[in-house]
Amino acid sequence: MNIIVLVKQVPDTSEVKINRETNTLIRDGVPSIINPYDRYAIEEALRLREKHGGKVTAVTMGPPQAVEALKEAVSLGVDDVVLLSDRAFAGADTWATSYALSQGIRKIGDFDLVIAGKQAIDGDTAQVGPETADMLGIPFVAYIRKIEQVEGKKMVAERLMDEGYDVVETSLPALITVVKEINEPRVPSLKGKMKAKSLKVAAWSAADIGADENKIGLRGSPTQVVRIFPPSPRGQREILSGSVEEQVAHLAKKLKAQSLI
Amino acid sequence: MSVKVKPDICTGCESCVSVCPFGAIEMKDGKAFITDACTLCGACVEACEFKAIEKDIEDAGPAKDLSAYKGVWVFAEQHKGEIASVSLELLGEGRKLADKRGSKLSAVFIGSGIKDKAKDLIAYGADTVYVADDPVLKDFNDDSYAAVLTMLATQHKPEIILAGATAIGRSFFPKVASTLYAGLTADCTVLDIDSATGNLHQTRPAFGGNIMATIVTPNHRPQMATVRHKVMKPALRNVARKGEIIDVKFTQAGAVRTKVLKTVDELTETVNICEADIIVAGGRGLGSQKNFLLLEELAKVLGGAVAATRGAVDEGWIPYSHQVGQTGKTVCPKLYIAAGISGAIQHVAGMQSSETIIAINKDPDAPIFNVATYGIVGDVTEVLTAMIKKFREIRG
Ligand SMILES: Cc1cc2nc3c(=O)[nH]c(=O)nc-3n(C[C@H](O)[C@H](O)[C@H](O)COP(=O)(O)OP(=O)(O)OC[C@H]3O[C@@H](n4cnc5c(N)ncnc54)[C@H](O)[C@@H]3O)c2cc1C
Numbered sequence: 001m002n003i004i005v006l007v008k009q010v011p012d013t014s015e016v017k018i019n020r021e022t023n024t025l026i027r028d029g030v031p032s033i034i035n036p037y038d039r040y041a042i043e044e045a046l047r048l049r050e051k052h053g054g055k056v057t058a059v060t061m062g063p064p065q066a067v068e069a070l071k072e073a074v075s076l077g078v079d080d081v082v083l084l085s086d087r088a089f090a091g092a093d094t095w096a097t098s099y100a101l102s103q104g105i106r107k108i109g110d111f112d113l114v115i116a117g118k119q120a121i122d123g124d125t126a127q128v129g130p131e132t133a134d135m136l137g138i139p140f141v142a143y144i145r146k147i148e149q150v151e152g153k154k155m156v157a158e159r160l161m162d163e164g165y166d167v168v169e170t171s172l173p174a175l176i177t178v179v180k181e182i183n184e185p186r187v188p189s190l191k192g193k194m195k196a197k198s199l200k201v202a203a204w205s206a207a208d209i210g211a212d213e214n215k216i217g218l219r220g221s222p223t224q225v226v227r228i229f230p231p232s233p234r235g236q237r238e239i240l241s242g243s244v245e246e247q248v249a250h251l252a253k254k255l256k257a258q259s260l261i
Numbered sequence: 262m263s264v265k266v267k268p269d270i271c272t273g274c275e276s277c278v279s280v281c282p283f284g285a286i287e288m289k290d291g292k293a294f295i296t297d298a299c300t301l302c303g304a305c306v307e308a309c310e311f312k313a314i315e316k317d318i319e320d321a322g323p324a325k326d327l328s329a330y331k332g333v334w335v336f337a338e339q340h341k342g343e344i345a346s347v348s349l350e351l352l353g354e355g356r357k358l359a360d361k362r363g364s365k366l367s368a369v370f371i372g373s374g375i376k377d378k379a380k381d382l383i384a385y386g387a388d389t390v391y392v393a394d395d396p397v398l399k400d401f402n403d404d405s406y407a408a409v410l411t412m413l414a415t416q417h418k419p420e421i422i423l424a425g426a427t428a429i430g431r432s433f434f435p436k437v438a439s440t441l442y443a444g445l446t447a448d449c450t451v452l453d454i455d456s457a458t459g460n461l462h463q464t465r466p467a468f469g470g471n472i473m474a475t476i477v478t479p480n481h482r483p484q485m486a487t488v489r490h491k492v493m494k495p496a497l498r499n500v501a502r503k504g505e506i507i508d509v510k511f512t513q514a515g516a517v518r519t520k521v522l523k524t525v526d527e528l529t530e531t532v533n534i535c536e537a538d539i540i541v542a543g544g545r546g547l548g549s550q551k552n553f554l555l556l557e558e559l560a561k562v563l564g565g566a567v568a569a570t571r572g573a574v575d576e577g578w579i580p581y582s583h584q585v586g587q588t589g590k591t592v593c594p595k596l597y598i599a600a601g602i603s604g605a606i607q608h609v610a611g612m613q614s615s616e617t618i619i620a621i622n623k624d625p626d627a628p629i630f631n632v633a634t635y636g637i638v639g640d641v642t643e644v645l646t647a648m649i650k651k652f653r654e655i656r657g
């Protein structure tokens with residue numbers, strides 16, 4: 001079973017803070033990490049390989065330093081990596097990102113399953129998975145929390161929904177996105193780390209993947225970010241005092257005034 | 262389009278370096294230098310007090326003929342025939358956008374045995390309802406839902422299509438956007454329309470809620486967006502409204518690639534936390550499953566739903582479908598009571614836009630107090646017990 005995993009390098013948003021005086025993001029010292037959801041994707045791919053054999057390839061589109069994410073994937077046990085990197089990809093929104101990824105995946109060719117994270121923590125869009133599936137012409141199933149069975153050209157898995165879950169059957173090849181519940185990712189092995197250290201990756205350019213220049217990067221992106229600003233700070237906060245009964249009584253008055261109770 | 266630094270004006274003050282949300286500005290020979298990581302958001306242009314950074318807008322990709330696209334559409338989501346509350350909010354918002362633009366509001370309604378509910382969508386503001394009612398559309402399936410919407414949008418060319426940022430909306434909307442080469446903005450909290458150009462200004466949180474971004478789709482149509490629950494006012498029901506219901510014949514194109522074998526409801530109560538006006542949420546600080554029952558009691562008194570942190574879900578006190586936060590759900594109720602919750606960024610990301618937040622924690626330095634409207638420093642069981650008593654008295 002040949003599996004492709006989509007991996008994105010993101011800033012660790014839990015380390016990002018806002019400078020309240022200047023209302024700007026403080027990025028100093030914010031590390032770049034593999035998107036946490038993509039770790040579950042990598043882990044699931046490795047487990048499927050251990051069970052069914054085959055090969056796992058990690059693919060990323062990003063600036064040259066995104067190679068670090070691929071190295072980490074190798075240290076975890078991924079067999080092969082592909083880096084899509086070209087100035088012409090810069091400024092891509094989810095549509096143009098998905099187009100580049102789908103072209104890269106076509107070039108890799110032989111695969112049974114593509115696994116992506118549910119969403120990337122920098123943009124939180126959750127769109128690249130389904131858009132890439134559409135461009136590859138393969139079925140898509142979101143929010144997988146458990147793969148029950150893979151047999152021949154068929155897979156049965158549990159899809160997390162707002163009210164519970166669905167058991168879904170899909171034909172293969174398919175693209176799925178995974179949620180945190182699916183597994184507990186492993187840590188890199190020593191052997192993996194050694195392999196990652198000596199890894200040389202030659203990036204694929206837009207021309208290498210036969211990309212239409214009108215469909216990549218900023219030019220190919222339907223959406224444009226026109227403004228970035230800090231969220232309005234929350235209103236006054238009030239720490240209550242007095243006995244528990246007094247505090248609760250005070251609260252009750254406030255909530256009643258807002259017709260909340 | 263590109264962002265450029267004018268080296269003769271740049272003073273090397275580095276203020277642009279710290280405002281760039283993408284870390285795409287470096288200093289080279291004492292001047293700012295824009296790297297490949299630039300997404301052209303323009304944050305640096307605004308930040309530079311010397312006007313040394315410019316964003317030029319020529320060369321913005323191939324434009325389609327946009328004038329053929331008219332009207333605002335809402336995907337009206339239903340579960341077992343019940344129209345989702347977020348769809349009513351979208352009809353309210355869609356009506357406003359359509360009126361500003363002088364165009365019509367339509368709803369797209371997909372499912373099985375739902376036809377008689379279509380008139381409700383008219384009562385809530387739709388001028389036209391496209392109903393695809395077919396047994397094969399009973400379960401949510403990306404392929405078939407996307408096929409219906411893509412077909413209709415190709416035929417009728419709406420200017421805007423909105424859906425709730427629900428599991429379903431966020432799963433199949435991207436497929437439609439991909440096929441139509443449309444711009445899609447996820448999880449919006451504010452929408453506004455430029456009445457002259459029809460450009461939709463879509464505002465959404467990014468970077469775990471640390472910043473807001475406004476996104477437009479100037480050269481492509483339709484403009485698509487998913488919108489969070491509870492951030493827009495629901496439409497008012499008016500049964501006297503008139504509108505048109507149009508049956509859509511759905512023929513499954515090609516082989517069925519995915520199918521739902523089984524659907525399992527896991528909510529311990531009937532309220533979906535995304536739709537609740539009042540949420541009582543608990544964290545590890547509750548200490549035990551038994552104490553967790555206090556939350557349920559309080560939720561009952563207030564007519565609200567119970568939610569939890571990942572900490573509490575990991576303890577096994579409540580199923581994952583109740584988890585709020587980055588890896589759970591994003592909620593926006595009128596009232597959020599956070600009991601025994603530390604306020605980790607991953608949790609706060611999912612609840613910080615709640616209207617009123619009450620935090621109960623024994624640690625006065627717990628970060629949850631930073632987002633709280635009202636904070637109670639104290640023992641959670643004691644406070645919850647007192648709340649249940651007091652609120653019950655008031656509610657009678
Ligand atoms: C990639 C990633 C994604 C994540 N996604 C999510 C997510 O979606 N949602 C989420 O919630 N978390 C998420 N987390 C986990 C998050 O970082 C925190 O670990 C989690 O939110 C903590 O839960 P908690 O507040 O219940 O527990 P704790 O952090 O253990 O806090 C318990 C609090 O209770 C207080 N307390 C204890 N006893 C009492 C008492 N008797 N009375 C009053 N107060 C008391 C303590 O002072 C403390 O502040 C994620 C983490 C990662 C790494």
Ligand SMILES: Nc1ncnc2c1ncn2[C@@H]1O[C@H](COP(=O)(O)O)[C@@H](O)[C@H]1O
Nearest residue numbers: 006007061116117119120125126127128
């Ligand atoms: N530039 C990228 N390179 C590789 N994979 C990506 C990229 N962007 C997004 N993905 C994949 O798509 C998922 C969803 O991302 P997003 O739509 O940005 O929230 C991520 O978890 C990744 O698996």
